[in-house]
Amino acid sequence: MGEPWLRMGGRWMSSPQVEEVYDLYVNQLMVEGERRWDEQQINSLFSEEEAHNIISMPLFQTVQHDKLIWDGNKDRVYEVREGYRLLMKERWKHKEGAVTKNWRGVWAVNAPPKARHAMWRVCSECIPTRVRLVQRNVECNTCCPLCNEGLEDDYHAFALCPDVVASWEAAGLSNILIRRLPKFNNVSDLLFDICSGEDQNIAGRVAALLWSVWQNRNAAVWSEAKLPPVQVGHSAYQMWKTWFDTQVTRAQDSMKGKALPQQHVAFEIAEENFNVLRLENIPPGCQSLKGRVWLCLMPYNLLDKRDGIM
Ligand SMILES: [Zn+2]
Numbered sequence: 001m002g003e004p005w006l007r008m009g010g011r012w013m014s015s016p017q018v019e020e021v022y023d024l025y026v027n028q029l030m031v032e033g034e035r036r037w038d039e040q041q042i043n044s045l046f047s048e049e050e051a052h053n054i055i056s057m058p059l060f061q062t063v064q065h066d067k068l069i070w071d072g073n074k075d076r077v078y079e080v081r082e083g084y085r086l087l088m089k090e091r092w093k094h095k096e097g098a099v100t101k102n103w104r105g106v107w108a109v110n111a112p113p114k115a116r117h118a119m120w121r122v123c124s125e126c127i128p129t130r131v132r133l134v135q136r137n138v139e140c141n142t143c144c145p146l147c148n149e150g151l152e153d154d155y156h157a158f159a160l161c162p163d164v165v166a167s168w169e170a171a172g173l174s175n176i177l178i179r180r181l182p183k184f185n186n187v188s189d190l191l192f193d194i195c196s197g198e199d200q201n202i203a204g205r206v207a208a209l210l211w212s213v214w215q216n217r218n219a220a221v222w223s224e225a226k227l228p229p230v231q232v233g234h235s236a237y238q239m240w241k242t243w244f245d246t247q248v249t250r251a252q253d254s255m256k257g258k259a260l261p262q263q264h265v266a267f268e269i270a271e272e273n274f275n276v277l278r279l280e281n282i283p284p285g286c287q288s289l290k291g292r293v294w295l296c297l298m299p300y301n302l303l304d305k306r307d308g309i310m
Contacts, residue, residue, distance in 0.1 A: 006053060035059045073151060081160070082150070088185050105195035111204035112243045118211035119195075122158055123188050127214065129157050145220045157217060158187045163229040164213055170233025171209045176202060205240050212236035 070078035131153040220226035
């Protein structure tokens, strides 16, 4: 009885209990030679609530031997990584001062709009990972579609999955991730910290990586055509670099007084139904018409489909 063995209201029964049970084993609370609780003894040794919990625990005839079961994942198999994560989670619970949710920092990262939008969605905890779908009563397998190990929650999908860690490395962002893993127990806080603590270009590259990782995950789910992790990391960096070089060129041309044709302008606004407004492919000449603006409003879900964010 010196070890935790019984759940009560989501916590382990406190130990030690009354002095009389210190040296008892659980099987001594059963009727000898039978597979049933010794209710009289249990009622005399434990409080009414504890006794009720013990007696309501079913004793299966099919179970012949006791065994240790890890409660941290669905496979009931202990992994060092999961144990470490659980430990950090407990530690973080007691740590004072949660991460400041710096939303302005998220939108200020230097990255293509679709990448910033992906980062905002991860920070908002609204990416439809399999664990989240199950939490919302959608029946599906909760296993990660990239590594087929562990549960696909936000943290796993964007930071812990071995495939994704390899992509962070290939994108040249490994050190940005690794040194933060011990400090945080969820990817949202980790990203807020990156947006606050790193320069906007680095944070922008992280945003591009998140977008690419989720694209690749969707490819694995919907077309079974996922890319190798290293390629995901490289393409994320390349996507960001191409965008960045274009910004630099525009800024330089602007300094020279050249007016570039405005082909693609994007704004993000926080609206309930439309969270992205796009003004794009403005026909030549229309920009000079006063009071006329060509707006292409795309509903949130359509934009997601087009950019492959969902
Ligand atoms: Zn995985």
